[in-house]
Amino acid sequence: MYWYIFRSLKVKLGKPMPNLAREISKQISLPQSTLRKVNLAKKSLDARKRHQPFWLLQVEFALNSALKEPLPRGVSIAKHSVHEPSRPENLIPHSPKTNPTHVTVIGSGPAGLFTALALAEADQKVTLIERGKPVETRMKDIGILRGKGVLDPESNVCFGEGGAGTYTDGKLYTRVKDPSLAWVMARLVDFGAPHNILTDAHPHLGTDKLVRVLKALRAHLIDRGVEFIFQDRMVQLLVHKNQAHGVILNSGRQIESDYVVLGIGHSARETLEYLFGLGLEMEFKPFAVGVRAEHPQALINQAQYGPFADHPELGAAEYRLSYQFPDDAIGKRGVYSFCMCPGGFIVPTPTEPGKMALNGMSNANRSTPFANSGIVVQITADDLQRQGYKTHPLMGIQFQRELEEQTFQATETPYAAPAMRLTDFVESREPKDLAPTHFRPASVPYPLHQLMPNWIARPLQAAFKAFANQIKGYLTEEANLFAMETRTSSPVRIVRGKNMESVSLPRLLPVGEGAGYAGGIVSAALDGIRAAERIIQAPTR
Numbered sequence: 001m002y003w004y005i006f007r008s009l010k011v012k013l014g015k016p017m018p019n020l021a022r023e024i025s026k027q028i029s030l031p032q033s034t035l036r037k038v039n040l041a042k043k044s045l046d047a048r049k050r051h052q053p054f055w056l057l058q059v060e061f062a063l064n065s066a067l068k069e070p071l072p073r074g075v076s077i078a079k080h081s082v083h084e085p086s087r088p089e090n091l092i093p094h095s096p097k098t099n100p101t102h103v104t105v106i107g108s109g110p111a112g113l114f115t116a117l118a119l120a121e122a123d124q125k126v127t128l129i130e131r132g133k134p135v136e137t138r139m140k141d142i143g144i145l146r147g148k149g150v151l152d153p154e155s156n157v158c159f160g161e162g163g164a165g166t167y168t169d170g171k172l173y174t175r176v177k178d179p180s181l182a183w184v185m186a187r188l189v190d191f192g193a194p195h196n197i198l199t200d201a202h203p204h205l206g207t208d209k210l211v212r213v214l215k216a217l218r219a220h221l222i223d224r225g226v227e228f229i230f231q232d233r234m235v236q237l238l239v240h241k242n243q244a245h246g247v248i249l250n251s252g253r254q255i256e257s258d259y260v261v262l263g264i265g266h267s268a269r270e271t272l273e274y275l276f277g278l279g280l281e282m283e284f285k286p287f288a289v290g291v292r293a294e295h296p297q298a299l300i301n302q303a304q305y306g307p308f309a310d311h312p313e314l315g316a317a318e319y320r321l322s323y324q325f326p327d328d329a330i331g332k333r334g335v336y337s338f339c340m341c342p343g344g345f346i347v348p349t350p351t352e353p354g355k356m357a358l359n360g361m362s363n364a365n366r367s368t369p370f371a372n373s374g375i376v377v378q379i380t381a382d383d384l385q386r387q388g389y390k391t392h393p394l395m396g397i398q399f400q401r402e403l404e405e406q407t408f409q410a411t412e413t414p415y416a417a418p419a420m421r422l423t424d425f426v427e428s429r430e431p432k433d434l435a436p437t438h439f440r441p442a443s444v445p446y447p448l449h450q451l452m453p454n455w456i457a458r459p460l461q462a463a464f465k466a467f468a469n470q471i472k473g474y475l476t477e478e479a480n481l482f483a484m485e486t487r488t489s490s491p492v493r494i495v496r497g498k499n500m501e502s503v504s505l506p507r508l509l510p511v512g513e514g515a516g517y518a519g520g521i522v523s524a525a526l527d528g529i530r531a532a533e534r535i536i537q538a539p540t541r
Contacts, residue, residue: 001036001037001062001063001064002062002063002064002065002066002067002077003060003061003062003077003078003079003080003081004060004061004062004063004067004071004075004076004077004078005041005058005059005060005075005076005077005078006024006027006028006058006059006060006061006074006075007058007074007075007076008056008058008074009023009027009056009057009058009059010046010054010055010056010057011054011055011057012052012054012055013053013054013055013308013311013313013314014311014313017040020038020039020040020057020059021035021038021061023059024038024059024061027072027074028067028072028075029072030063034063034064035061035062035063036061036062036063036064037060037061037062037081038059038060038061038062039059039060039061039081039082039083040057040058040059040060040199041058041059041060041078041082041199042057042058042082042199042200042201043055043056043057043058043196043199043200043201044056044200044201044202045201045314047304047305047308050304050305050306050307050308051306051307053305053308053314060078060081060082060083062081079179080182082182082198082199083186083198085182085183085185085186100123100124100125101119101124101125101258101259101535101536102124102125102126102127102256102257102258102259103115103119103124103125103126103127103257103258103259103260103261103535104126104127104129104246104247104255104257104259104260104261105119105126105127105128105129105260105261105263106129106233106234106247106260106261106262106263106264107129107130107131107163107262107263107264107265107268107512107514108128108130108132108160108161108162108163108228108263109162109163109164109165109263109265109512109513109514109524110162110163110165110512110521110522110524110525110528111163111263111511111512111513111514111518111524111525111527111528111531112128112130112163112261112263112511112512112528113128113162113214113217113221113525113528114184114524114525114526114528114529114532115261115263115511115528115529115531115532116128116221116226116528117187117217117220117221118528118529118532118533118536119532119535119536120221120224120225120226121224122532122536124535124536125225126221126225126226126227127226127227127229127255127257128221128226128227128228128229129229129232129233129234129247129249129255130160130161130228130229130230130231130232131154131159131231131232131233131250131268132154132155132156132159132160132161132230132231133154133155133160133161133230133231134160134161134218134230135160135161135162135166135211135214135215136211136215137155138155138156138160138161138166139211141155141156141160142155142156142157142167142347145157145348145415145441146347146348146440146441147440147441148441149413149414149415149416149441149442150414151350151351151353151414151415153351153352153353154231154233155231156349156350156351157347157348157349157359158265158266158267158349158351158487159265159267159268159351161214161218161230162210162211162214163263163265163513163524164265164266164267164349164359164487164513165210165520165521165524166207166210166211166214167207167347167361171202171203171204171205171339171520171521172185172188172197172203172204172205172521172522173201173202173203173204173520173522174520174522174523174526176522176523176526178526180526180529180530181522181526182198183529184522184525184526184529185197185198185203185522186198188205188213191213191214191216191217191220192209192212192213192216193205193209193213194209194364202318204362204364204366205364206362206363206364206365206366207361207362207363208363208364209363209364229249229253232249232250232251232253233249233250233271234247234248234249234250234271235248235249235250235274236248236274237260237275237278237505237508238254238256239505242505242506243505243506243507244259244260244502244505244506244507244508245257245507246260247260258507259507259508259509259535260507260508260509261509261511261528261531261535262275262494262508262509262510262511262514262515263511263512263514263515263524263528264512264514264515265512265513265514266487266489266490266513266514267351267487267514268514269351269352269397269401272394272397272492272494272514273394273397275494276393276394278505279504279505280494280495280502280504280505280508281494281495281502281503281504282393282394282492282493282494282495283393283492283493283495284381284384284392284393284394284395284396284491284492284493285396285489285490285491285492285493285516286378286379286380286381286491287378287379287396287488287489287490287491288334288336288338288376288377288378288379288488288489289376289377289379289399289400289403289452289456289484289485289486289488290335290338290374290375290376290377290456290460290484290485291374291375291376291425291448291460291481291482291483291484291485292346292358292359292360292372292373292374292375292481292482292485293372293373293374293375293422293464293479293480293481294346294370294371294372294437294439294479294480294481294482295370295371295372295474295476295478295479296369296370296371296478296479297316297317297342297343297368297369297370297371298369299371299473299476299478300316300317300318300319300342300371300471301314301316301317302472302473303317303471303472303473303474304317304318304319304471305317315342315343315366316342316343316366316367316371317342317371318340318342318371319337319340319371319373319471320336320337320340321336321337321373321375321463321467321470321471322334322335322336322337323335323336323459323462323463323466323467325377325458325459325462325463327455327459329382329383329386329455330380330382330383333377333378333459334377334378335375335376335377335378335459335460335462335463336375336376337373337374337375338373338374338375338376338485338488339359339360339373339374339488340360340371340372340373340374341360341361341362341366341371341372341373342362342366342371343362343365343366343367343368343369343370343371344360344361344362344363344366344368344370344371344372345360345361345362345368345370345372345438345439346358346359346360346372346417346439346482347359347360347361348415348417348441349487350404350408350415352401352404354405354408354409355401355404355405355407355408356404356407356408356415356416356417356483356484357400357404357407357484357485357486357487358417358482358483358484358485359374359485359487360372360373360374368438370437370438374485374488375460375463375464375481375485376485376488377456377459377460379396379399379491381395383455384396384399387399387453393492394491394492395491396491396492397491397492399491400486400487400491403452403484403486404484404486406451407451407483407484410444410446410451410483411442411444411446412444413441413442413444414441415441416441416442416443416444417439417442417443417444417482417483418443418444418446418448418451418482418483419431419434419437419439419443419444419445419446419448419480419481419482419483420434420445420446420447420448420480420481421433421434421435421477421479421480421481422464422475422476422477422479422480422481423475423476423477423479424447424477425448425449425460425461425464425481426461426464426465426475428447428449428461429447430447431445431446431447432445433445434480435477435478435479435480437480439482443480443482446483448481448483449461451483451484452483452484489513489516489519490513490514490515490516492516493515493516493517494510494515494516496509496510496515496517499534499538500530500531500534501534509531509534509535511524511527511528511530511531512524512527512528
C-alpha cells in the first residue's frame with residue numbers, strides 16, 4: 001500500500017470528530033472506495049486566535065496505487081502508518097540464539113530500558129543494573145523526602161527505575177526525527193500507555209500512568225530473559241585487552257559481558273568522575289540553570305485561551321517562552337522555559353546530601369491549581385572560565401554542586417526551597433511573604449537574586465519582564481519563584497564514535513542524557529535503540 005498524509009483538516013471546539021474517510025475523499029477528489037485505510041495521525045490545538053481556537057488534524061490514508069504527481073494540495077508522502085509502525089530496521093541477531101551476545105546495561109532510565117528491550121527482542125542476553133529501587137517502592141522514598149525532608153541518595157526523583165523522567169511529568173514530545181520513533185510510541189501503548197499518545201501533538205503520560213507502563217515493561221523484559229539487579233551500582237569497569245568486558249558492582253558482584261551500555265542519567269556524578277579518572281575522553285557540554293516559576297493555572301488558562309479558558313475539551317493550558325538577553329560577554333544569552341508542567345507541582349530533586357535542586361511534574365489529569373515551569377539561563381564554558389573555574393570537562397558539575405549547596409544552606413529546614421514572589425524578584429526587593437503554594441516539604445522567603453550570580457539573575461529579571469508581553473498577566477504577585485533548577489541536562493558529554501562506542505574504550509557505549517546525547521524520555525529511548533542496533537549489527541570480534 002501507498003501511505004499519504006493530509007495535513008490541514010480543521011475542527012472547531014465542541015464539534016464532533018468528522019468522518020475522516022468522507023472528508024479525505026472530498027478534499028482530494030477521490031472515491032471513498034479507493035481508500036484502503038484512514039486514520040487520525042496527529043491532533044493539535046491552534047489557539048493563536050484566542051477568540052476562535054480549533055483542532056488541527058493530520059490524517060493518514062492508504063491507497064492500493066500511487067497518486068499521480070503533483071500531489072493534491074495539503075498531501076504528502078508518508079513512509080509508514082503511525083498506527084502500524086514497523087519494527088526498527090536491522091534488529092536481527094548476528095549470532096545464533098544458542099550463543100547470544102551478552103550486554104550489561106547500566107541504568108533503567110528510558111535509554112537503558114529501550115536498549116534492553118531492543119536487545120532482548122532480538123534474542124540477546126541482557127543484564128540490567130539499577131542503583132535505585134523498583135518504581136513502586138521508589139515512590140515511598142520520594143514521599144518521605146517531600147513529607148519529612150529526608151533524602152535517600154540512592155532512591156529519589158533522579159535515581160530508580162524509569163530514571164528522572166518518571167517523576168518529572170512523563171512528557172513524550174521530541175523534535176528528533178527517527179524511523180524508530182513510531183515504534184517507541186507503539187511499544188509504550190503495548191505496555192499500557194493511552195492510545196492518544198500516538199496522535200497528540202504534545203503527548204504526555206503523567207507520572208501515575210508512567211508507573212504502570214514501567215511495571216508492565218519490566219514484566220515483559222523479565223519474560224524475555226532480562227536479569228534485573230536493583231539497589232546495586234557499578235563501581236568499576238572490567239577492561240580486557242583495552243576493551244570493556246563487564247562491571248564490578250558495589251555489592252562485590254562481578255559481571256562479565258561482551259558489551260557495556262552506560263545509561264546512567266544526568267545526575268550520576270560520582271560515576272562520571274570515576275570514568276574521567278579511568279581516562280575516558282569527555283568534554284564540557286553547555287547546559288542551563290535557573291529557577292522554577294509557579295503561577296495559578298487559572299491565570300495561564302485565561303491568558304492562553306481567553307473566553308475558552310473553561311472549555312471542557314481544553315484542560316490545563318501550557319506555554320513555551322524564550323528571550324535573548326543582550327550580554328556584553330557573549331552578545332546574546334538565551335533564557336527559556338523548560339519542562340513546563342500544567343496542573344502540576346514542584347518537587348525537590350537532590351541526589352547528594354546537603355544540596356538542593358528542583359524540577360516539576362504532573363499526573364495524567366493535570367488537575368492541581370498551579371502551573372509551573374523552569375525558567376533557565378544558558379551556561380557556556382566561557383562563562384565558567386570567566387568566573388575562575390579551571391578548564392575541565394567536569395567543571396559544569398562543580399558549578400551545579402556549588403549552586404545546590406548554596407541553595408540548601410539558604411534555609412534552616414532540610415530540603416526546603418528558598419522562594420520569593422516573581423514581582424519581588426524582578427525588582428530585587430527583599431521578600432516578606434509568598435503567594436499561595438503547595439510546595440513540600442517547605443518554602444521559605446529568600447532573596448533569590450542574592451543566591452545566584454548576577455550574570456544569571458539579570459538575564460532572568462529581564463526575561464520575566466519580556467515574558468509579560470508574551471503572556472498577559474505573567475508578571476504577577478500571584479506567582480512564586482523557587483530555587484534552584486540545575487538539572488536541565490548533563491553538563492558533560494562522553495565522546496563516542498560513529499559506532500556509538502567510547503573513543504577511549506571499545507565496547508563501552510555511552511547513551512542517553514547522562515552521556516550527553518539526548519534531552520528527554522523519547523530521545524533517550526531512541527538513543528538506546530541505536531546502541532542496540534550497533535551491537536546487533538557488529539561483526540564478531
